[in-house]
Amino acid sequence: MTRFGIHGTTEVAEVAGDAREAALSRTHRIRHRVLGVAITLVALGYAVRLGELQIVEADEHRRAQLEQSAEWEALPAPRGRIMDRRGRVLAAPDTRYQAFLAVDELRLERSAAVEAVAAVVPVPSDRRRAVTEAEGGWSLVASDISDEERVRMQRTIGHGIYFESRAARDYPRSMGRRLIGAVGASGRGGTGLEAALDEWLAGRAGQAEVRFDGRRNTYRPSGGKVIEPVPGHDVVLTIDAELQRIAENELARALTKTGASGGDMVLLDPRTGEVLALASERADGAPDQISALSDPYEPGSTAKPFLLASLLSEGVVDLDEVVDVEGGELRIGSRVIRDVHGYDTLRVREIISKSSNVGAAKLSARLPSAVQHRYLRDFGFGMRTQVGYLAESAGRLSRPESWTSLSPASHAIGYEMSATSLQLAAAYGAIANGGILLKPSLVREVRDASGRVVERFEPQAVRRVIPEHVAAQVRDVLEEVVRDGTGTLARMARFAVAGKTGTARLAVDGRYALGRYRASFVGFAPADDPRIVILTRLEDPKGGVYYGGAIAAPTSQAALEAALAADGVQLDPRLVVSDPRPRPWSDPSRAAEGAERAIFAASGAGGPEEPWGGDLETDGLVPLPDLTGLSVRAAAAQLHGLGLRVAWQGRGVVASQSPPPGSELARGETVVLK
Template identity: 30%
Template sequence: MSPFVVMRKRIAFLFLCVSVFLIVLIIRLGYVQLAQGMQLSQKADDTHFRGVPVAPKRGNIEDRNGNILAMSVSTETVYALPAEVRASGKVTEITQKLSELLQMPATEVQTKITKRSALEYVKKKVTPEVATQIRSLELPGIGVTEDSQRYYPNGPLAAHIIGFAGIDNQGLEGIELTRDAQMKGIQGAVLSEFAANGIPLPEAQQMYLEPKQGNTIRLTIDKNIQAFAERELQKLMSGQGTNMNGQVPKSASILVMKPSTGEMLALATAPTFDPNKYQEFDASARRNIAIQNGYEPGSTFKVITLAAALEEKKISPTEGFFDPGFYTVLGKNVRCWKAGGHGSQTFMQVAENSCNPGFIEMGQRLGMDKFYQYLTAFGFGQKTGIEMSGEAFGILANKKKATALDLATMSIGQTNNVTAIQLLTAVSTVANGGTLMKPQLVKEIVGPSGKVVEPFEEQPVRRVIGEDTSKLEREILEAVVTNGTGRRAFLPGYRVAGKTGTAQKVANGAYIQGEYVASFVSFAPANDPKLAILTVIDGVPFYGGAVAGPPVQAVMLDSLKYLGIKQDLNAPLTPSKPMPGLEFAPIKKAATVPSVLGLPLADAQKVLTQAGFNVMTEGAGQNILDQIPTADVQVEAGSTVLLYLGNEAGAPTMAQWWEDEDEDVEAIKMLQGRTPLVEP
C-alpha cells in the first residue's frame, strides 16, 4: 500500500474521531443547557444569592360566619449573616449593642452572630421600637425582617378547638395542628448577591420572592353559641351554677351539634386556657375532655337502649310493665332509683320516669348479640373521627365475658365507658331520623383570594334506625321533658326533647359514694331538631337534672332565639307535671342586637341600654373592638351583651358572656338513707 493511501486513511480516521467527539460534545452541551439548565442555574443562584427568609402570613381561623378566631399579626425578627459579621472586624461592638437592645446575654448574642452558618436568627418577635433602633444603627451583617405572630382575639373562646401555634408559627394543638399544612403558606425571601467569601458584591443584584399567604380555615363553630356554652361553664366552675351552692366541679363540658349534618356549633370545656399565653397554663387545662376522656353515661344512655328496643319491636310504648323497685338478674337485685319503684306503668311512662327495671327489661328482651350490635352501630367503642388529636375509643365490656347482669347494668348506662362526643353523636342519630353522622369541625377552606378551595360535605356513616323509630322516640323524649324527669330542660313555647343522667364515679373497681358525673342531653325542636346539646359535669354531689339541666336549658334558649327559631304555638307553656320548687318564667320577646363596633365605651353603653340590653365588658381601653352576640342577631330581650375593649393597638383577652338568671331553681332533694345505683 502506498504511503499516500496510508496517510489518507489516517487523516480520515482522525477526522472521524474529531467528528464523533464534536457530536458527543454538542449532545452533552445540549443536554446540559436544555435538560439541566434550570437546575444548574438554581444551583448557581444558591451559591451567589443568599436570602433572608420572609415568613408568610399564616391563614386565619374563623367561625362559620367569618368571625376571626385566630389571626397572624406582623412582627419583626432580628437576624445575622455571620460571615459578614466576622469580616467586619466589629464582633465585640455589634455584640454589645445587640445585647443592650435585645436584653440578651452578650455571650448568647456573640455565639449566634459568629456561628458557622449562612443565616442565624438572633431574636424573634421584637417590638417595632427595637427593630427601628437596630435598623438605624446599620450594623454590618445584622438585619431585621418581617415576621408574623399568632394572635387569638377572643382569648379563651373555643381554645380547645383552635389550639395554638408555637413561636415559629407551627401548629401545636387543635385545628392549628390538624390543619397546619393548609394554613402555614409558602415562605418568601429577600435575595442578595454574594461573593464566594460570603461578602456582598458591590452594586449586587437583589431579588424579592413574595411569600404566599396560607389558607383560611372556616369552622362549623358559631362564635355566639360557643360563647353561650362557655358562659354557662364559667358559672359552673365558679360555683355560681344553679344548685351548685358554691361547690366547684372538677371539670365540665357543653357540646352543641347540628343533628342533620354532624356540624359542631360549640364544643366548650372547662377548665380552659388562653392560647395567647398557653405556656402559663397547666397541661391538664389544655386537655379536651369532651374528646379525650371517657365516663359512665348513666341514664342518658337509656336513649340508645330505647332506640334499639323500639327498632327491634321488643316493646310498645303502650305496653304495660310493673316496677317493684328492683329487677332481679342472676340472683342480684338491681334497684330502681325511686324507693319502692314506680309500680304499674306503660313503657312510655318507663321512659318518662327513667325507670331502671323497665330499661333492664328492654335490654334483656334485646339479648346480648342485638344489644352489642346496636352499641357498634351507634359508634360506641370506636372513634367518631372528629378532627381532634387524642380522641379516645371509649371502653366496652368484653362481649365474650359479659353476663346477663352486665347486660342489665349496660342497659341503664353503667359498666361501659363512653366519650361525650360519642354520646352526642349517637343521640343526634336518634334526632335526625336515624343516620349516624360523622361530627365535623371544619366547614370549608378558603384561599387567600377569598375563593372556597374545599367546600363542606356531610359525611353520613351508616343508617342505624328507621325514620319511624326516630319519630316515635322523639315523641317519647319530648314527653320526658314535658311529663318526666327531664323537666329542667323545659322551655315554654318550644318542643324540647331530652334525658337526664347521673352515674356514680368509679375508683379502684368500686363506686365512690356521693360523687357523681351529672349529665343532660337535649334536642329541639323535637319534631324537627336543629340543635342537640349535651352537658357533662364531673365530680358533683348532685343528680344530673339538678345541675346539668339548667345549663342545657340556658344554652338551648339563647341559641334558638339567636338562630331565629320561633316558638311553636302548639307547644305547652308549662310542664304537665310541675316539679316542686321549679317555676318557669315566661320567655321574653326577641330583640335585635345593635352594632356598637368602633364606638367609645360610653356611647356603646348608651346604645345598648336604650335597646333594652345589659352590658358587660372585657379588656382595657375605651374603644369597642368586638361584641358578643354580634350585630343584627336576635336574642331574648334583656340579655347581656359582652363588649371587648381596647385601644387602636390593643386587644381583648377574654370571650365569656355572662347573663343573669331570673329564676332560682331548687335542687332535687337527695334521697335519704341510701345511695342508689343509678339516678335519672
C-alpha cells in the first residue's frame, strides 16, 4: 500500500510539472509573438515615417536644407571708365579673376589640378584642403588672377576649371591722380572724382548662388542661379590729359625752382567754362586735397581788372584820363599804400598795366561801396562756383555794411577778400568771353557701357557781369600789361597774351608775415580771340624773387608754349578748332555758322616778336605756295611763316586752297584751306 501511494504521488508531481512547463512555454510563445508584433509595428512605423520624410515631406526638407546651406554671393559690377575730353582713358576697370575647380568635371587628379594652379599663383592650405575634401560642385582655389595667369591655368588644366571676373582699377596715366582720386577697399569711390562720380561709375552688383559643404566651405552648384551685374557708366571729363600733364609738370618745375611751398595752375576755356586742367600741390596739404578749389587766398593785384571793369561799366573813368598817383605813396587814415615804382602821374590804363596800388585806391573812391561790392559779387567772388563733384570754398567777400573807410581801397588791390584759384580763373573768363560769367564744369558727358550718351552737360551762363564793349576795353588793357607792363615775361612770339600779375603779402596766424608773399599771374590767349584762360599761383616762394611778374608769369608762358608744342592739343594759333556747340547766350543761327569750321589765328603782339618780323603794312605782297597734299599743321606753318592767316574747312590733308597757288596776298590776309 505504501509503495502504491508513493508511485501515485510521483506521477501526480510529474503531471503537474509538465503542466507548468507547458504553461510557461505558452507564455514564452505569447511573449515572443507580442514582441515580434511590437517590433514589426515599430519597424513599420519607422518605414512609414521614413516614407513620409523621403516622399511626402521631401520638398519641404529640401528647402530647409537649402536654407541652411545656401547663400547669395555678390558679383561686383565692372566700374565705369573716367576719360578725358578726347577719349583718353584716365581710370579704367582692370579685370581680375577668381578660379574655381569643378571637382566632378576634372580630368586630372584633384591634387594635380591644385598643383597646376599653385604653379601659377599661390594657393593657401585651406583652399587646397577644401578642394581635396569637396564632395562635388565648385571650390574656390585662387583669387586676384590676371588675364595672362588665367590663360596659363586654362591651358594646363583644361576641363573642370572655371573663372569669375572681379572688378579692379587701373590708372594708365600718371597725371591727374590728385584730381581723379582712388577707389577704396570696398570697390566704391574713395577720394577725388572717383568718389564724387561714384553714383555714375559704380554700376549695380549682381548675385550668384553658392552652397556650404559640411565644413562650411562654399562652392558653386552646377546649374546655380546667377544674376549678372550691370556695368557702371563711363564719364567723360572736360579735362585734357595732355594739358593736365603740362600743368602738373610746369607747376612742379616752378615749385622746385622757386622753393614755393605750394601752388595751383588752372587752364579753362572761357567760351564754355570747361576746366581743361586743374593742378594743385601743397607741401602741408592732404594727398587728395585740391587747393585750387579748397584754399581761398587774397588775390592782390590780379583783382585790379575787376575794379577797372566796374569803373568803365559805371562810366566814371576814361582809359586815357591822367591820374595823380602821388609819387607812389598814399596815406588813407592810419594806413599807407605804396607802389613798387614811384610814378607821379599815370593814365587809367597804365594804373593797371604798371600795377599802381595808389592809382587803384584813388579810383576806388569813385564807386559807392555797395556798387563796388555788387560787381565783385557778380564776378563770382564770395560764392562757390558750383563746379560740382568736389568740395570747394566760397572764399570771402564781406557785405558792404561791414566795410570800413579803408575797405574800398583794400578791395581795389585785392585785400580784405579771398578767392580760390578756380573762382579767379572763372572771373577772368568773363572778361575774356565778352562779359558773361560761366559756371565752370568738369564733366562733359556720361555714357552707358555701350557708348550711348545718357547725359550731356552744356555750357551754363550764370549772368552778364559787364557790357561786351567794356570787356573788350579791359582785354586791351590786359594785353598792355603783358606787352609793356608787369607781365612781359608771359609774352609769346606767335600771338598776344593778355593778363595781370599779382604779388600779395602772405598772412600767417591772422597777421601778415614779414618777407613772405604769394605770386600769381592770370591771363588768357590769344588776346583778340581768347581760347584759354591760365592761372598760376605760387605760395611763399623763397630766394628773394617773389614778384608775380618774375616767377608766375614765365611759368604761365612755359605752360602755354608746351601746350602749343603738344600733339593733339588744339590750342596752337595754327590749329585752334572752334567749339561747334552753341553758347546759351549766343544767337543759335550764328553759332551754327562755325559748326564745321576751324580758325587759325596768328595774330601776335606786334613788333619784332612776330614770327615773320617787320611791319605788316609796308612789307608788300607775298606769293602763295601750293599747299595741296600737305597736312593741316604743315600747311598752316608755311602760311604763318609768310605772315598769313588760315581758315580750315575740312578734314585730313589739304585738297584745295583759296586763293589758288601763285596768288599774291598782303601779310595778314586769310587763306582758306579745304
